[in-house]
Amino acid sequence: MPGGVSIGVVSIAATAVMGAAFVLLRQVVAFSIVSAAAVAAVVAACAASSTEPATCTLVIAGAMGWWTGLLLLRAMLVRSVSLSMLIAAAGGDAADPAALIERRLDDAAAYGLAVGQGDRFELTAAGRLIVRCAAAADRVLGRPR
Amino acid sequence: MTNVAVACAVFAASVIVSERLTTHKLQSALGRVLIVHLAGLLIATALVRTVDPAVLAVFWFGSLAGWIGVRSHLESSILLQMLHALDRGATTREQVLARCLEEYGPTARIDELVRGRFLARTPRGVTPSRKGRLAARAALFFR
Numbered sequence: 001m002p003g004g005v006s007i008g009v010v011s012i013a014a015t016a017v018m019g020a021a022f023v024l025l026r027q028v029v030a031f032s033i034v035s036a037a038a039v040a041a042v043v044a045a046c047a048a049s050s051t052e053p054a055t056c057t058l059v060i061a062g063a064m065g066w067w068t069g070l071l072l073l074r075a076m077l078v079r080s081v082s083l084s085m086l087i088a089a090a091g092g093d094a095a096d097p098a099a100l101i102e103r104r105l106d107d108a109a110a111y112g113l114a115v116g117q118g119d120r121f122e123l124t125a126a127g128r129l130i131v132r133c134a135a136a137a138d139r140v141l142g143r144p145r
Numbered sequence: 146m147t148n149v150a151v152a153c154a155v156f157a158a159s160v161i162v163s164e165r166l167t168t169h170k171l172q173s174a175l176g177r178v179l180i181v182h183l184a185g186l187l188i189a190t191a192l193v194r195t196v197d198p199a200v201l202a203v204f205w206f207g208s209l210a211g212w213i214g215v216r217s218h219l220e221s222s223i224l225l226q227m228l229h230a231l232d233r234g235a236t237t238r239e240q241v242l243a244r245c246l247e248e249y250g251p252t253a254r255i256d257e258l259v260r261g262r263f264l265a266r267t268p269r270g271v272t273p274s275r276k277g278r279l280a281a282r283a284a285l286f287f288r
Contacts, residue, residue: 006197006199007197007200008197008198008199008200008203009199011199011200011203012199012202012203015203015206015207022287023287026288052148053146054146054147054148054149054196055148055196055197055200057146057149058148058149058152058196058200058201058203058204059200059203059204061204061207061208062200062203062204062205062206062207062208063203063207064207064211065204065207065208065209065210065211065212066203066206066207066210066211067207068210068211068214068215069207069209069210069211069212069213069214070210070214071214072211072214072215072217072218073210073214073287075218076214076217076218076221077284077287077288078288080221081223081254082172082221082254082257082258083280083281083284085251085254085255085258086258086263086264086273086277086280086281086284087281087284087285089264089271089272089273089277089281090273090277090278090281090282097250097251097254098246098250098251100223101223101242101245101246101249101250102238102242104223104224104227104245105227105238105241105242107224108224108227108228108231111224113224113228114227114228114231119237119238119239120236120237121231121236121237121238121241122231122236123228123231123232127228127231127232128232130225130228131225131228131229131232134219134225134228134229135229137219138219141164141216141219142164143219143220
């Protein structure tokens, strides 16, 4: 590496930047832009050095996993019904759980996973694909649904 | 690339062991899952000596963060439950909501929070435990 900085240091710095962005930036788009830049820095550091392909594969996979995990954690923090109930029980401010659950059906339509005609809903091709993937994952994990 | 294969194999083994320890929801067994993965990381570090331990740690914790996120969504996402309800023949808003509220509604969620020791049942009703108050404070901070 130029300047003697190892790929390990670069990748730890990249994950630290993503962690800081997670705390400081509440918007998903802004967080993702910073995270994409951090992953790109890791890729560039790999390309600019004589690092082994195995090491590059591990750090890039780790950085991508960190980005994905933090994105999903943000989704959970904002949308989790159980967490909202816990916050309400702890004296914070939270919405009615039944209302939160009902809102998800409109989200399914907004995300193109289901189509609604009046009061009736049906899955789109994307919605069916997600159901199949989730069912396959459940089978692998041995979870009944 | 043997190093990558070994690291992935040990990570997969850690996932399998932690799955065995997760009897209900992942959030209820997070401490045990972390202990298993720390042990897995130590084993991987011992097996893959030619890779910088910092690189292995980045790979491990990144993959673990991604896995926990995906796993939690698979078991808890209400949106996913609704898609399953639609796939099983529910067609109207009332049918979908009735199925989701029955299987994943407030009662089931309170039971799970009690099982995870985030809430405790007391004579005065359900109250948050110390762990629950800490989790709620952390969630409000990071939200």
